[in-house]
Amino acid sequence: MFVRIVKLSFHPEKIEEFLANFDEKKAFIRKSKGCSLLELYRDKTNTNVFFTYSYWETEQDLENYRNSDLFKGVWAKTKVLFNDKPLAWSVDKTESLV
Helix, strand or coil, X not given: CEEEEEEEEECHHHHHHHHHHHHHHHHHHHCXXXXXXXXXXXXXXXXXXXXXXXXXXCHHHHHHHHCCHHHHHHHHHHHCCECCCCEEEEEECCXXXX
């Protein structure tokens, strides 16, 4: 399993549009093959910055999602709302304390 972290920065007037689209699509994203967790975070200081965390069983599962019609539709609606280039990291989870 690995974690995909994506930093997204939006024009302030576009945030509600992003949140509405995320709310509409989040269950479908979470149900994608190999996705075991999907979370959305909002920066406390810079409130136009969001982070998505998604857990994937394999890198191929993430790639399959990224090549899906679902992702292409979500991304097309999201990328036009940005005020800065998105950043993404794929990281291996090495430890978790609950």
